[in-house]
Amino acid sequence: MTALAIERLFKSFGQLRLFQGLSLNVEPTKYACLLGPSGCGKTTLLRLIAGLESPDVGEIFIDGLPVTNRPPHVRDIGLAFQNYALYPHLSVRDNLAFPLRAPIRRGQFTAADIAQRVTRVAKQMQIEALLNQSVGLLSGGQQQRVALGRALIRHPKILLLDEPTTHLDARLRHEMRAELKLLHRDAGTTTVHVTHDQQEALAVSDVIVLMRDGNIEQVGSPLDLYQNPYTAFVAQFVGDPPMNVIDARLNQTAGDLVLEVGGVEVALPPALDNVAVRASSAELLLGFRPKQVEIVEADQPGAIPALVQMHEMVGRELQITARTGNGVIRYRTTRVRQVRLGERLHLRLALNEAWLFDLKTGVTLQKQTGDRPS
Amino acid sequence: MPPRQRDMAMVFENYALYPHLDVFANIAMPLSAKGIAKSEIRRRVEEIGEVLKLQGQMRQQPRTLSGGQRQRVALGRALIREPRIFLMDEPLGHLEAYLRVELRSEIRRLHEERSATTVYITHDQEEAGAVADRIVVMEQGRVQQSGRLTDLIDSPANRFVASFISEWPINMLPATVTTNGGRTALCVGEARPALTDCQAAVLRGVAGESLELGLRPEDVELVPPGGPGDLPGRVIVVEPQGGMAVIVIETSVGRLNAIAETERTPNVGALIGVSFPPGRVHVFKPDGSNLFARDPAASKG
Numbered sequence: 001m002t003a004l005a006i007e008r009l010f011k012s013f014g015q016l017r018l019f020q021g022l023s024l025n026v027e028p029t030k031y032a033c034l035l036g037p038s039g040c041g042k043t044t045l046l047r048l049i050a051g052l053e054s055p056d057v058g059e060i061f062i063d064g065l066p067v068t069n070r071p072p073h074v075r076d077i078g079l080a081f082q083n084y085a086l087y088p089h090l091s092v093r094d095n096l097a098f099p100l101r102a103p104i105r106r107g108q109f110t111a112a113d114i115a116q117r118v119t120r121v122a123k124q125m126q127i128e129a130l131l132n133q134s135v136g137l138l139s140g141g142q143q144q145r146v147a148l149g150r151a152l153i154r155h156p157k158i159l160l161l162d163e164p165t166t167h168l169d170a171r172l173r174h175e176m177r178a179e180l181k182l183l184h185r186d187a188g189t190t191t192v193h194v195t196h197d198q199q200e201a202l203a204v205s206d207v208i209v210l211m212r213d214g215n216i217e218q219v220g221s222p223l224d225l226y227q228n229p230y231t232a233f234v235a236q237f238v239g240d241p242p243m244n245v246i247d248a249r250l251n252q253t254a255g256d257l258v259l260e261v262g263g264v265e266v267a268l269p270p271a272l273d274n275v276a277v278r279a280s281s282a283e284l285l286l287g288f289r290p291k292q293v294e295i296v297e298a299d300q301p302g303a304i305p306a307l308v309q310m311h312e313m314v315g316r317e318l319q320i321t322a323r324t325g326n327g328v329i330r331y332r333t334t335r336v337r338q339v340r341l342g343e344r345l346h347l348r349l350a351l352n353e354a355w356l357f358d359l360k361t362g363v364t365l366q367k368q369t370g371d372r373p374s
Numbered sequence: 375m376p377p378r379q380r381d382m383a384m385v386f387e388n389y390a391l392y393p394h395l396d397v398f399a400n401i402a403m404p405l406s407a408k409g410i411a412k413s414e415i416r417r418r419v420e421e422i423g424e425v426l427k428l429q430g431q432m433r434q435q436p437r438t439l440s441g442g443q444r445q446r447v448a449l450g451r452a453l454i455r456e457p458r459i460f461l462m463d464e465p466l467g468h469l470e471a472y473l474r475v476e477l478r479s480e481i482r483r484l485h486e487e488r489s490a491t492t493v494y495i496t497h498d499q500e501e502a503g504a505v506a507d508r509i510v511v512m513e514q515g516r517v518q519q520s521g522r523l524t525d526l527i528d529s530p531a532n533r534f535v536a537s538f539i540s541e542w543p544i545n546m547l548p549a550t551v552t553t554n555g556g557r558t559a560l561c562v563g564e565a566r567p568a569l570t571d572c573q574a575a576v577l578r579g580v581a582g583e584s585l586e587l588g589l590r591p592e593d594v595e596l597v598p599p600g601g602p603g604d605l606p607g608r609v610i611v612v613e614p615q616g617g618m619a620v621i622v623i624e625t626s627v628g629r630l631n632a633i634a635e636t637e638r639t640p641n642v643g644a645l646i647g648v649s650f651p652p653g654r655v656h657v658f659k660p661d662g663s664n665l666f667a668r669d670p671a672a673s674k675g
């Protein structure tokens with residue numbers, strides 16, 4: 001049984017056909033992130049799961065039960081939004097108890113029941129000391145804990161989180177990520193968390209659902225998306241700094257396959273020999289991480305001429321963005337040196353690890369071990 | 375001296391464009407006002423328009439432009455003056471993230487080409503690291519520290535700078551100093567971090583005070599448990615980040631974060647030791663100043 005099943009979902013907004021047959025399964029107790037750039041449909045998908053939008057076509061199952069045409073309050077979900085959506089005039093206690101006292105659930109929970117649940121969830125969220133305070137007086141981090149506690153108080157089948165850390169400062173955001181993971185480990189509630197922040201998705205998820213233009217680009221564990229990106233888009237979206245993806249050409253030299261990048265021939269790393277033979281055309285995309293680049297003298301073998309477009313300090317590291325004949329290469333190093341914009345230098349790719357993608361579809365030429373998008 | 379005599383050009387966060395003039399006229403305004411020849415004005419406006427990728431918008435009015443385009447027009451109007459000093463107040467404030475990254479490299483490029491002194495205001499430490507030769511950190515009307523980004527990271531003058539200039543939030547742990555028969559020890563829970571002679575000498579003067587030890591997550595060294603001087607802890611959360619991971623460790627003095635390479639990531643539940651590399655530790659007095667700052671003079675600004 002799956003905790004959440006979405007089957008062949010269609011949804012349009014006027015002319016915009018957002019989802020055209022999207023399917024997704026989330027297994028029980030998993031923490032899933034819907035990740036993608038703005039406009040990819042991740043928040044709409046969450047709203048469809050919650051019942052705040054209805055699909056044009058398609059089915060949604062929660063814990064095996066069809067809920068597609070059922071209103072939000074009977075779906076057995078807990079919701080927490082980025083803006084918390086708390087009742088500012090009510091105390092923390094009354095905010096937490098609110099879902100249990102809703103008129104629609106009259107008679108379902110006794111006063112003793114409610115008191116017991118409030119105490120438990122307050123302890124879980126470490127807000128016991130705040131129970132009698134008005135939420136209007138709480139800090140952002142405290143308000144987010146109340147919102148999470150309220151979402152969890154009915155022990156929902158699925159917890160839905162919409163950008164829950166967006167309004168927190170950097171320190172609190174990091175604290176909240178650890179809290180979310182600990183809470184999930186404790187309560188074991190299946191969770192669907194929407195975020196645009198790849199760092200956050202990597203940090204908290206069991207499963208990342210990477211979306212783009214209403215499609216699912218890849219589903220997999222954080223490590224899977226980082227190590228085995230299904231498309232060039234995934235490769236460039238996951239990881240900081242993003243992977244370099246540039247045009248390359250596959251050549252045969254004396255029986256050996258070599259890559260031509262920026263007019264220079266680069267030996268294929270042994271791991272890619274078997275991959276390259278799968279290429280359907282000689283033109284393809286080569287992906288490599290910014291640390292797999294080094295500055296070399298012009299006369300070195302494999303030296304690619306490049307023009308410095310940008311240099312900046314990122315923490316203690318120097319990042320150089322340089323233009324080559326085949327596209328822009330980002331280079332990151334701890335060996336800081338003086339560099340000027342417009343300077344000509346030579347880069348060599350140290351390809352102990354690299355990725356190849358089809359030029360037209362952007363799909364990987366590597367064999368995939370993890371889940372493919374369905 | 376009134377502003378117009380100071381030979382400087384300003385860019386504001388809210389653009390301040392002339393709504394009834396087109397892009398060309400907006401950029402040309404500082405030159406037209408000076409009575410420079412039309413052909414010369416045209417040449418310079420076109421040059422700036424090319425740099426800022428506004429060639430296609432020259433005859434449009436500001437209201438028909440996107441936020442990013444308006445921001446570039448405002449930049450163009452300042453750049454065309456070739457002043458001695460540029461003042462820029464959050465010039466990329468209203469832009470989308472990807473445009474901010476693109477335009478800050480343009481600003482840096484123009485700066486390197488013309489080398490006019492530029493004073494650039496931003497709340498974004500990453501942006502500061504990207505455009506500036508020197509960063510002046512301010513809070514509550516005071517200069518807290520000024521220097522290169524690496525100086526601010528390696529040797530923050532005080533607690534505020536240490537927290538504000540950071541890629542990952544800096545760990546802060548309660549600490550005290552004991553002196554026992556001429557031996558000075560820094561106590562962080564069970565840990566007694568190694569000290570240089572110079573650091574020990576500085577700490578002798580603050581024995582018994584409530585201090586805070588600051589250690590950046592990227593500077594935390596994870597070692598097998600039980601090492602003398604180390605802080606024992608238990609891994610409670612591991613947050614993968616691609617090539618590395620954030621490790622959250624519970625200790626007797628609170629939680630702390632460490633960055634570890636993916637291949638060297640301990641498991642959740644593992645008992646480990648936190649080691650404090652002597653050159654990377656900061657010790658903050660109750661007033662916030664860093665006792666281990668290398669150049670205390672810099673903090674006075």
